[in-house]
Amino acid sequence: MRQRTVRAWIGTSCFLGAVIIGLPFWLPLDATSQNLQFSLQGPSWSNPLGTDHLGRDVLSRLLQGGPRSLGIALIAVGTATIFGTTIGLLAAYAGRWADALLMRLTDLMLAFPGILLVLLLAGLLGGGPLPLIIGIAFSHWPQFARLSRNIAIGIIQEPQVEASQIAGLSPLLILSRQVLPLVLQQCVVIAALGIGSAIMTISALGFLGLGMQPPTPEWGAMITELLPYLDVAPIQVAAPCFAVFLTVLWFTLMSQALADQAANRVPT
């Protein structure tokens, strides 16, 4: 049953992701062309969510901003997961001074306020996707290193790992076949949460004017741009707000489903 819930989550996510990425190719979206005559118009057939202060179509901007933020979040958190898990497994398997050294490094990174790093990178290097990816990946990897190291240390002490070592299997094979699957099962839980928080960070930076630069459509930046017109254009402000909220909520709930599954499966 649990297994099926998680499959349903992942299946639906992939489907929705494909639709969201596919839509801009299918719909006649136009996120950047301005028409000042039709600024701040309410919803209509040609502009289902109305237009912004420069007369641009809000729905188009919404749909084009989404895949970009999602892509940045996925790449950043994916990088953090791979890097963090590798560090964690290495530390757990090597033990002794390598473990101490790598975990000190992790501690040091955890002592950094995450948002500060992203702010400095994005704020100083300009708001392209790359500074955001680097900043988010950097502030997320220590969690994965810490978690995977703690899980891996427990697994490595179990008899089947010792048996494989005696049988002469290479450390790489043992780590990838016997340790990694169980580690990943826990890591995907925080990865899903991490994607949600990355999307919040990206939109917060856009909101502060330090993220993606205009005229690139980005949800947080759209909110800032339209906020002065809140009383005349509530729908146009609410649309990107809801987009951020629903996306993050999606990943929060997905992480809960993954956590339930991980908790219910008997270890090894």
Added chain:
Amino acid sequence: MAVFYLIFQRLGQAALVAFVLATLSFVFIQILPGDIALRITVARVGIDQASALEVERIREQASLSRPMLLQYADWMRSVATGNLGRSFVSDRPVSEELVTAAGYTFRLAIIAWVLSYLIALPIGIYAGLRPNGFLDRMTAVLGATLASLPSFLVGIGLISVFVLMLRWFPPAGYRTSAHLVLPAVTLALSLLPASVRIIRNAVSEVRASFYMTFARFKGLTRFRAFRDHGVRNAAIPVVTFAALQLAFLMDGFVVVETLFNYPGLGEALVKALLARDIPVIMGCSLVIGTLYAIVNLAADLVVVKLDPRRMESAVL
């Protein structure tokens, strides 16, 4: 003895964080695209007044034409002596600006933190005493919702209801204490989901424990059993997390201060980043980074004090 080792180690960590931050911000600035002197001039005198002559004057004044390594050495020496230079934009000493800003941030953070626990404690305890009851399930749903809302959205929501519709509070600024209410509530709400969850779990775990069953067998009332045997045990994870949350607040205040135009450290940092006011950027990140490390140290000390068994894992 081990406590001193812990303090020493964490202070060393804080110093290292400060050093890395100072170096990083310096490196970032060197690889910046564009002419820094021009940006500063524009920020200080406005785009119309920024003549080539003025740009050169400011380049000399801020000693931006000197070799990179010398600038780095200068910067490090002055940081070590507590002199953070002057703001490029306002021309006031950075340390002076930061002390004022830190005071504002500190006040906001403490109020928000206390407020969030005033709300979280009753809800969390009640939900924990009746796990899977109506209120428990309600808080789980509300918690997931609130946790998915970035703080600037919560702030915008509060502004549109209480400022624009009801006109109960002034929109932005810092002059009266009424200005503090909405930013504090926004920050408090961002802390709420996690703290309610922690309190709820701690209480429900204690409730199900053997020593509580024993206390009830002994003939204590439900209330006395909880007061005499439950509260202290449930407090350990809660207090630990509460101390850590003071550090999490730092993530929130940058956005919230900017949204409400509240003159704290976060707002100063964002403004400085937008204006490329390098001394202020460096000063802000230094202060925020070290404050973060100090708050973490305080959290560790609280944990060890409450539960000495944690000493080993804290020192590790």
